[in-house]
Amino acid sequence: MTDLPDRQFGFRTRALHAGARPEPETGARAVPIFQTSSYVFEDPESAAAYFNLQEYGNTYSRIMNPTVAAFEERIANLEGGVGGVAFASGLAAQSATFFTLLSPGDHVVASRALYGGSITQLKHLFKKLSVELTFVDPDDPDEWDSATTEQTRLFFGETIGNPGGNVMDIERIAEVAHRHSIPLVMDNTFATPYLCRPIEWGADIVIHSATKFLGGHGTSIGGVVIDSGDFDWSNGKFAVIAEPSDAYHGLAFHETFGMYGFLMKLRSETLRDLGGCMSPFNAFLFLQGIETLPLRMDRHVSNALGIANWLDARSDVVSVSHPALHYRENAALLEKYLPNGAGAVFCFELEGGRSAGQNFIRKVQLFSHLANVGDAKSLIIHPASTTHRQLNNDELQAAGIAPGTIRLSIGIEDIDDLQWDLEQAFA
Numbered sequence: 001m002t003d004l005p006d007r008q009f010g011f012r013t014r015a016l017h018a019g020a021r022p023e024p025e026t027g028a029r030a031v032p033i034f035q036t037s038s039y040v041f042e043d044p045e046s047a048a049a050y051f052n053l054q055e056y057g058n059t060y061s062r063i064m065n066p067t068v069a070a071f072e073e074r075i076a077n078l079e080g081g082v083g084g085v086a087f088a089s090g091l092a093a094q095s096a097t098f099f100t101l102l103s104p105g106d107h108v109v110a111s112r113a114l115y116g117g118s119i120t121q122l123k124h125l126f127k128k129l130s131v132e133l134t135f136v137d138p139d140d141p142d143e144w145d146s147a148t149t150e151q152t153r154l155f156f157g158e159t160i161g162n163p164g165g166n167v168m169d170i171e172r173i174a175e176v177a178h179r180h181s182i183p184l185v186m187d188n189t190f191a192t193p194y195l196c197r198p199i200e201w202g203a204d205i206v207i208h209s210a211t212k213f214l215g216g217h218g219t220s221i222g223g224v225v226i227d228s229g230d231f232d233w234s235n236g237k238f239a240v241i242a243e244p245s246d247a248y249h250g251l252a253f254h255e256t257f258g259m260y261g262f263l264m265k266l267r268s269e270t271l272r273d274l275g276g277c278m279s280p281f282n283a284f285l286f287l288q289g290i291e292t293l294p295l296r297m298d299r300h301v302s303n304a305l306g307i308a309n310w311l312d313a314r315s316d317v318v319s320v321s322h323p324a325l326h327y328r329e330n331a332a333l334l335e336k337y338l339p340n341g342a343g344a345v346f347c348f349e350l351e352g353g354r355s356a357g358q359n360f361i362r363k364v365q366l367f368s369h370l371a372n373v374g375d376a377k378s379l380i381i382h383p384a385s386t387t388h389r390q391l392n393n394d395e396l397q398a399a400g401i402a403p404g405t406i407r408l409s410i411g412i413e414d415i416d417d418l419q420w421d422l423e424q425a426f427a
Ligand SMILES: *Cc1c(COP(=O)(O)O)cnc(C)c1O
Pocket: 089, 090, 091, 092, 115, 117, 118, 158, 162, 187, 189, 190, 208, 209, 210, 211, 212, 221, 222, 223, 373
């Protein structure tokens, strides 16, 4: 489905229809699961044209697949990008983006308040590849500016930081990035395009862990990268995309594909070589999830705000890191970037440190104790002993996590039942 000349469809309509149409051969209304590894070529000439990227067609499902393509198109449409490439996981999407844009000796400026796996990925995997890294305060655009060097090739942050509840001033930080001729890459997992579309505020590349709210039911691991199509890769800093590529018989991706240069390189080189593709079955489940994304997010958001305020009023809670409470003094920031609500994942700190945190987890009955967020069901975890276990005490503190911090991902249950469960765990 594309927009008609006289009709621009709304977000909820596009969540159901973008990237898909009834399958022409059979009339199937749902997007079929094209469970095939490969595709029969018509003749040797068209096969060669596909492999030369002179024509766009299916060759092998590591690189493209029609079910996965429907998912890529739908999420790119919802984010307002020119296209997307899906991956086996959010971290695969992230590493492929970094592999595509970075070379040894390059430097990255990243928010200090990232998903634990992203901190580890940047600090250790990319360190091994001689990529330098500076973590900065996501709330302070000046820090991003002063951390930038001649070698900096990208900024990386999260729309809603995990687990501190920081909301990035995307427009200002994008301006800083563009002043240095580098792209702003945003992980939009916690907001989803229903709550915030970073490209509208100047971000150049958006990454999702589809595992979370997009899928929405805790069934599948997946990720996706979306490009705005606006960044000028021939500005002198991105020879990796602008110059002829030895890895693709001398193809110059930016010159050949224009605004699709980054995505073509990401798909036909990085995804080809790293190999972490999304399975068609998972793409099907993500498409199902996205159909109800707006409905689910409204309930996630209102339940989460209700629980956050309820926790904040308790004397046995030290602090609550929901963005609405974190930015009490700066409500304009939330109103600007998250007018439909500030997501459903937040932390609170219990008195009594690590053992209080672990005891609380033992007592809940309805919340599921597991390492995930964005499920329709409510989830709970103790970060210091699980998701952020790789971090030392200084890093924990820098990431805003105390020994008694509990992270909640609020689901779409009856809010009274969630309160009941937490209340009996406090007791
Ligand atoms: C889960 C998550 C990731 C990693 O995604 P996977 O699908 O688990 O690889 C990255 N960023 C954020 C914010 C996440 O929540």
